[in-house]
Amino acid sequence: MNLSLTPGRSSSRETAPLPAPRLAMGVVTAVFASISLIGFLHVMLLPVNPVAIALSFACIAALMAMQLLWYGRDNGRLRTPLGYGVLATQVALVYLPILAFGQAWVGMPGFLAGSVLLVLRAVTAWVTFSLIVASMAVAQWIFTRAPIDMLYTSISTVTTGLVVYGLSRLTALVVEVQESRAEIARMAVLRERLRFARDLHDLLGYSLSAISLKIELVHRLMEKSPQEASDQLLEILEISRVALSDARTVASGYRxxxxxxxxxxxxxxxxxxxxxxxxxxxxxxxxxxxxxxxxxxxxxxxxxxxxxxxxxxxxxxxxxxxxxxxxxxxxxxxxxxxxxxxxxxxxxxxxxxxxxxxxxxxxxxxxxxxxxxxxxxxxxxxxxxxxxxxxxxxxxxxxxxxxxxxxxxxxxxxxxxxxxxxx
The missing domain is CATH 3.30.565.10 (Histidine kinase-like ATPase, C-terminal domain)
Known part of the structure; x- marks a missing residue:
């Protein structure tokens, strides 16, 4: 048998959309990479040596990896000792480079602000979030002494933190939705199996019992009353036809x-x-x-x-x-x-x-x-x-x-x- 695709129609593989979790992860990766690239470009504009540039790239890459591989997945371990250890590492990665890169690094604590909303409890999380924003405003004041720069840095940190928090939760929620849909599909299959078994029992059990009973009756009447036996055979034929019709309707649904x-x-x-x-x-x-x-x-x-x-x-x-x-x-x-x-x-x-x-x-x-x-x-x-x-x-x-x-x-x-x- 030869199979061919109709001209003008693409195959399902060409038109099938990307799985939702993969698409969500792609969007989150693109946004985080853009934020990180802005911070790296700020460092590149500084008069620093290649070693400092490589160090800044390593820090940014580590922050990206934490955000995507750890916080982007609701693995149930964010509030464990390991989770708090990862958060402490992120604190070091966003604050210590400020000593080397100064004002060029003040945008990176936005990642930390989003992470504390994911890890800490509600009240503690928002208090810590506010402290991070305030710390960046103070740092900007130390670097430029300009109120407008303080305001800009504060708004930037708030925006980055909320974006990081929202996109990290988005990825986890998309995975949860995908798993829920799979569970609903499994439930649908189970329900259909139960319906099939129930209809098969209810519709065919009676017919098969009646056929068995009447065949026994025909066997007893074959010699004593051939005409009555013939009549019973006609009834058996009719019941068999009904049973065949019932069997066909079981696969299609309610009868x-x-x-x-x-x-x-x-x-x-x-x-x-x-x-x-x-x-x-x-x-x-x-x-x-x-x-x-x-x-x-x-x-x-x-x-x-x-x-x-x-x-x-x-x-x-x-x-x-x-x-x-x-x-x-x-x-x-x-x-x-x-x-x-x-x-x-x-x-x-x-x-x-x-x-x-x-x-x-x-x-x-x-x-x-x-x-x-x-x-x-x-x-x-x-x-x-x-x-x-x-x-x-x-x-x-x-x-x-x-x-x-x-x-x-x-x-x-x-x-x-x-x-x-x-x-």
Whole structure:
């Protein structure tokens, strides 16, 4: 296969912007280098020998290195003994050369003024900052005895100090923002994985359980009632098609379910499992999101009956009031095998709790020795909860585009948290 670029379009490598931390560091380096160059040019104008010039260059280079490599990175060590040692070294580098270069060096303490704002505590930092500015004004007075020069040096030191402080903080903040964006991206990926796993369980678990049950039924009917077995095979084909459609929608996001269709399917599947079903449904047209949540609860409830019990009777009740709608599934709970470990997690019920909470509803479980009751209640007015709707990560919800992943709790009628069993 031959790959070529379309003429007139540049590759992503040519058009991609520089990473933010690198760009910020470039801007800071350019500004600090300009300030340092001004100080070095002042020294060059003095009648000094090459050794003095080399010494001034070394001092300026050391100040630049400290500012970029130490203060330009929020490494958490600025207020440690090592950090105070670096600050003391900077004090020596900005004050001692004044003895050799005089007025030409009075602009360099601006680096120190910015550094004390980064290292020292608030009140101490600003007091020290003021003392540095005052010391440069005094030094300028000693050199020229001109009030205008004192004012100029004071303003220059204040400006340089604030610029150094602001740009040093800018670099650290840009790095923090970059790291936060990476963390948000990781959270988005995790949320999408959770959504995928939850939808895969909720949408396909029921279909696969129904297919398995009906295949067993067909196997028993093959010789006794071929026509009934043929009818069951047609239902298996229809369920398989629905499962295929569900599998395709899992990758794309939220799927809407029809409560009426799920009711008919539940009655059919439970009847095929020799379970007596009583369906009492009394509701008007429900909002799509409410209908989907109730249909999902019905699916999971029927799936749990088929997987985890040998129930003989099941009552399904659906009601709608002025403010909310609810579904209740009750079956005689004849558990399969030994009792479940109460410390293990039932993913299906936890998923249902999350779905109900996303639209402001609730899920309750009442588990007695011979009875299992699953009840979900959701509000009809969803305006306040629309932003929490289950959807692929990255779609608008929270301002950062990544909704928090709620953790559901199952509670019984007495308000106690119910331990889940494994699905």
């Amino acid at each position: 809407e379910l029809s409560l009426e269709e799920e009711c008919r399917s539940a009655v059919s599947v439970l009847s095929a499992a020799d379970i007596q079903v009583r369906l009492d449904s009394d509701h008007l047209d429900l909002p799509v999101q409410v209908s989907t949540v109730l249909a999902t609860v019905l699916r999971e409830g029927v799936t749990n009956i088929l997987r985890h019990s040998k129930a003989k009777h099941c009552d399904i009740t659906i009601r709608q009031t002025h403010d909310d709608a609810w579904i209740e599934i009750v079956n005689d709970d004849l558990a399969v095998g030994p009792p479940r470990d109460p410390g293990s997690g039932r993913n299906g019920l936890r998923n249902l709790s999350v779905r109900a909470q996303e639209i402001g509803g609730s899920l309750t479980v009442d588990h007695q020795p011979d009875l299992f009751r699953l009840r979900a209640k959701v509000p009809l007015r969803l305006e306040r909860h629309q932003a929490s709707r289950s959807q692929p990560a990255g779609l608008p919800g929270d301002p950062d585009g990544v909704d928090a992943v709620p953790r559901g709790k199952l509670v019984d009628d007495g308000g106690q948290i119910v331990a889940d069993g494994t699905d």
